[in-house]
Amino acid sequence: MTSTPDTHAAPSSISPWPALHPTAQAAYNQILWNRGLAKADIARRLGVSRTRMTAVGRELEVAGLVVTAGRETSSTRGRPGDTLVAAPNSYHFLGIHVRGRQLVAAVIDLENRVVWEAEATVPELGAKVLFEHCSRWLSDARSAGFRVAAIAFCGSFQQLDDTPLGVDLRKVIGEDDRARFSKQMGGPVWVEDEMVALTAFEQWPRLGEGQDSMALIAVGPQIGFGIVTDRRIVVGAHRMAGRFAHVPVAPDGPPCPLGHRGCLWSVSSVSSILAQASDAATLAEVVERAESEPSIGLILAAAARGLGAVVGHIANLIDPDKVVLAGEARYLLQGRDEDFRAGLSAVSLGAEPLVETTDFGFVEWANAAAALALYRTLGGDRT
Ligand SMILES: [Zn+2]
Structure with missing residues (x-):
């Protein structure tokens, strides 16, 4: 499946994740994590009626997040045409890992696969230069057909490697910087401890x-x-x-x-x-x-x-x-x-x-940053 071109947003802006009802978001997460589920299974897992589930399925289809599939594309039970499968390329997530002056970026799809990557070394570490790189990468990723729904910067909250003692990512990108950039990009931009990102990345496949x-x-x-x-x-x-x-x-x-x-x-x-x-x-x-x-x-x-x-x-x-x-x-x-x-x-x-x-390796840290953006989006975080 190819990405749907987004004609509404500027080349360097985020394509925000659709505003879903919490039940629809929860249903979507189940569909994604189980690689497709019959509507009856989802209804049972979430404790909602079949009628409600039909409406939820329609909401997700209209948002372009799922497609209806037959029995052959899913391991789950259900009549052909009654199984919902996530469209993994409907949205993407950009992660940027900051290690000293070295930046590594990765774009992932909804199945946490890296579909695009880039790296750069910046002359000095600061919010402005990081945001400039981020804007350029977002624009490049959009030109390549990826719809980025959220961005996360990750690095050490204790001390960035190769920096003087006490320099952590929050000293480089302050909360005001982050909020301003997020507004400018038209969607969520998060700054998080790399360990939290790595844990988000490792958690799903490993538990x-x-x-x-x-x-x-x-x-x-x-x-x-x-x-x-x-x-x-x-x-x-x-x-x-x-x-x-x-x-x-x-x-x-x-x-x-x-x-x-x-x-x-x-x-x-x-x-x-x-x-x-x-x-x-x-x-x-x-x-x-x-x-x-x-x-x-x-x-x-x-x-x-x-x-x-x-x-x-x-x-x-x-x-x-x-x-x-x-x-x-x-x-x-x-x-x-x-x-x-x-x-x-x-x-x-x-x-x-x-x-x-x-x-x-280095790309995995950037992948972890992108996974954090995916994790927070699926968790309903829009800030
Ligand atoms: Zn000690």
Whole structure:
């Protein structure tokens, strides 16, 4: 299916998501997540009458969000012609990940597939230059036939990599800047912590049936945490949840810049590992040197144990169905599963969660930002 050209909006403006009745939005989400559903199934899931469901189906079809399909296109029950399937290209979402002066953009469709990407390095970091890039990318994406319903900028709310200490994305794009740009673009522009975005991205495909909680740990120069309970991302009263990188995990560990000794950051962050390994340039170099230098091997073993310990603390606190380790964790833990397990067992007081590792690159962070825009749109957020 191709996108419907949008003739009403300017080249660099958002095509807002249609204003749906909450029941219609909920029905749409079910259709999308289940890759098509019979109307009878949707009515049962939402507790609405068949008559009401007929009206809801019509509302979604008129909005261009779903098409009616026969039995052969869906795994669900129902008469041919009674199944609604989401049109994945009816709207798109633009995500921009900010890492220092490096920007990566991705446009996704409604099934969270990246359909367009771009990147740029800006001479200096500021709201004006970020919005200029964003406007240009939105215009390019529209020319390529994508209808962007919302935009999200994501980056660290603790400290952007490669910036002076204390520079976070909210200092670069203030709330007034964001609100002004959103108005100018004619639709939602959000600025969010990259961990919240990553958690939104990981949550849907990774929480299986019957699972409703998850913790995500992204290991890089800094260590970020994302938490999902009852299938909702925990952001906190001050949008500051997940500050867990400085929890003590090793009494004999090295000091960290905040003055702790043996906190998670001090043993398991890539910044600290590089510093401990005589200022190595990359984690790959450290991993390679560990093969022949026992002292380097000990640094990595301590890092793996530290990650195990923090997973144990999370398990004790929220008892999640699973913990997903992202960023450079996979690399760090390769061949060090015993150290990781030892760290976990030493702390965990109950059931140990399922632990998964995942690869994550620059485009995936931008994809996560776009996924956040999708997530908030489906959740009925229009601000
Ligand atoms: Zn610390």
